[in-house]
Amino acid sequence: MGFGSRDEIVSVFDSFREELDANNDRRERIIKLSREITILSKRTIFLLHRIATSDNKQDTPDAATDKERNTQSESDDSLVTAERKLQEIRMKPLKQLALDIPSQSVYWQHEKSITPGIQEYIEAVSYMHFIKTGQLIQYEEMKKWLSDDSGVLLIPLPFDEFLLGISDLTGELMRFAITSIARGSGRAKAEDVCSFVRKCKADFERFTPYVRELSKKQQTTKQSMQKIEEANYAVKLRLAEFQSSPDLLDDIAKRSITLPQRRPMDENNNGDIETD
Amino acid sequence: MDPKELEIIMETLEEESILKEKIRDAASDMEKSIRVMMATLTGIHSTRRDQLDVLLNSTEQARESCKKPLATIAQIVPKHQYWRWKDLYARHIQNLVFIIVLSDYLRSGKLSSIQDISDCLGLNPEWHNEVHIQTEDYLQGIISVINELSRFAINSVTLGNFEEPFKIQRFASDVFAGFSMLSLKNDALRRRFDSLKYDLKRIEEVVYDLRVRNLGPAGQSQGQSQE
Numbered sequence: 001m002g003f004g005s006r007d008e009i010v011s012v013f014d015s016f017r018e019e020l021d022a023n024n025d026r027r028e029r030i031i032k033l034s035r036e037i038t039i040l041s042k043r044t045i046f047l048l049h050r051i052a053t054s055d056n057k058q059d060t061p062d063a064a065t066d067k068e069r070n071t072q073s074e075s076d077d078s079l080v081t082a083e084r085k086l087q088e089i090r091m092k093p094l095k096q097l098a099l100d101i102p103s104q105s106v107y108w109q110h111e112k113s114i115t116p117g118i119q120e121y122i123e124a125v126s127y128m129h130f131i132k133t134g135q136l137i138q139y140e141e142m143k144k145w146l147s148d149d150s151g152v153l154l155i156p157l158p159f160d161e162f163l164l165g166i167s168d169l170t171g172e173l174m175r176f177a178i179t180s181i182a183r184g185s186g187r188a189k190a191e192d193v194c195s196f197v198r199k200c201k202a203d204f205e206r207f208t209p210y211v212r213e214l215s216k217k218q219q220t221t222k223q224s225m226q227k228i229e230e231a232n233y234a235v236k237l238r239l240a241e242f243q244s245s246p247d248l249l250d251d252i253a254k255r256s257i258t259l260p261q262r263r264p265m266d267e268n269n270n271g272d273i274e275t276d
Numbered sequence: 277m278d279p280k281e282l283e284i285i286m287e288t289l290e291e292e293s294i295l296k297e298k299i300r301d302a303a304s305d306m307e308k309s310i311r312v313m314m315a316t317l318t319g320i321h322s323t324r325r326d327q328l329d330v331l332l333n334s335t336e337q338a339r340e341s342c343k344k345p346l347a348t349i350a351q352i353v354p355k356h357q358y359w360r361w362k363d364l365y366a367r368h369i370q371n372l373v374f375i376i377v378l379s380d381y382l383r384s385g386k387l388s389s390i391q392d393i394s395d396c397l398g399l400n401p402e403w404h405n406e407v408h409i410q411t412e413d414y415l416q417g418i419i420s421v422i423n424e425l426s427r428f429a430i431n432s433v434t435l436g437n438f439e440e441p442f443k444i445q446r447f448a449s450d451v452f453a454g455f456s457m458l459s460l461k462n463d464a465l466r467r468r469f470d471s472l473k474y475d476l477k478r479i480e481e482v483v484y485d486l487r488v489r490n491l492g493p494a495g496q497s498q499g500q501s502q503e
């Protein structure tokens with residue numbers, strides 16, 4: 001019982017050395033792959049942004065649906081590309097990552113290194129799903145994106161992880177919506193996005209006490225949502241006072257977002273939005 | 277989000293939250309006993325060598341009382357999720373390692389293994405994926421022991437025990453040799469490893485002070501020439 005001689009002590013520390021080295025090596029491999037997954041996922045998200053904005057050339061309700069029908073095929077092609085890219089992530093770096101996560105134990109051991117890549121990937125997948133279906137991806141569906149072709153789960157997906165990745169999506173969607181409005185187009189689409197995100201945010205609120213970073217992400221989403229609400233407010237006012245053409249409405253919305261401060265409406269304001 | 281999915285997720289998160297609380301409760305149960313043992317062990321610096329065993333044995337009960345909370349944790353942690361929850365009680369494990377390694381050294385002059393400590397705490401090897409003594413926690417505990425022993429070396433001399441520092445010096449340098457073999461990254465363990473060097477230096481200074489005055493253990497200078 002116990003180690004009495006230097007030889008014995010040195011020998012046990014030798015085994016520690018092996019163990020710690022193996023852990024470190026594994027961690028570094030995981031970090032590298034996680035980073036790769038992050039980069040590839042981010043690229044896909046940019047692609048999805050472009051796909052989403054390409055529908056927004058015109059924005060009146062009727063024109064939008066006609067345009068959407070016409071541009072459907074174009075978007076589909078790009079959506080196909082996006083899906084392909086995501087499949088590539090799944091078949092290559094994700095699968096490789098899974099090789100270094102042979103068990104649940106190891107997953108939890110290296111969870112902090114695994115998480116950044118996976119969350120970014122979840123964001124990309126759920127974004128694509130949203131563009132395709134207008135819905136939030138379900139947990140079981142998400143798991144398929146973390147499984148191999150025969151349905152075997154490659155990487156565990158705790159609920160926290162899932163929620164954080166989705167919450168990243170809503171944050172991203174809001175930023176996209178603001179950008180569209182600030183560019184002077186995409187108001188109707190932004191409205192859709194806004195109501196979708198509002199619903200998500202409401203759903204997630206109950207989880208915030210349980211998932212650590214969730215409330216921070218909710219905050220970010222809320223700020224973005226407020227900006228859009230103010231833009232919609234400015235537009236509604238203008239509509240109520242005057243019948244404006246759709247382009248002007250977009251312009252109003254755009255200014256309300258790019259104005260450095262929101263000015264309260266005063267009595268003397270005859271409806272003209274004052275420039276700086 | 278689909279309401280059914282919401283419900284399932286909510287249920288699971290609530291369960292996990294309750295689990296966290298239970299683990300925290302078990303950890304705090306251990307905490308009291310650990311404090312008692314740590315307090316008792318500070319007495320080694322003012323206890324004569326021949327009365328040390330009595331002091332060490334007095335921690336037996338407190339140590340026994342740590343078995344149950346650990347067993348509880350092992351039972352409630354879901355299978356294979358050791359790493360997910362270990363941080364909630366890692367400090368306690370490190371303290372227990374410290375207590376047991378220190379006591380065992382003072383009794384036998386040997387370095388207890390992870391297995392020894394696990395046995396002492398009633399940790400079933402089958403529980404490994406739920407609770408076990410992780411290498412890094414073990415190493416942290418050992419460094420604390422050496423730190424304590426460097427102080428003990430000094431106080432032993434004060435109490436008239438001139439043999440102890442030599443034993444400690446041999447023990448500490450063996451442990452240091454072991455640590456030197458590890459390729460430590462820039463983390464907590466690395467920083468504490470640096471503190472090990474200082475402890476070793478202090479101990480060597482005590483040994484030197486004794487040798488220089490011919491106060492070392494008779495005939496046990498191990499072939500090294502005296503100054």
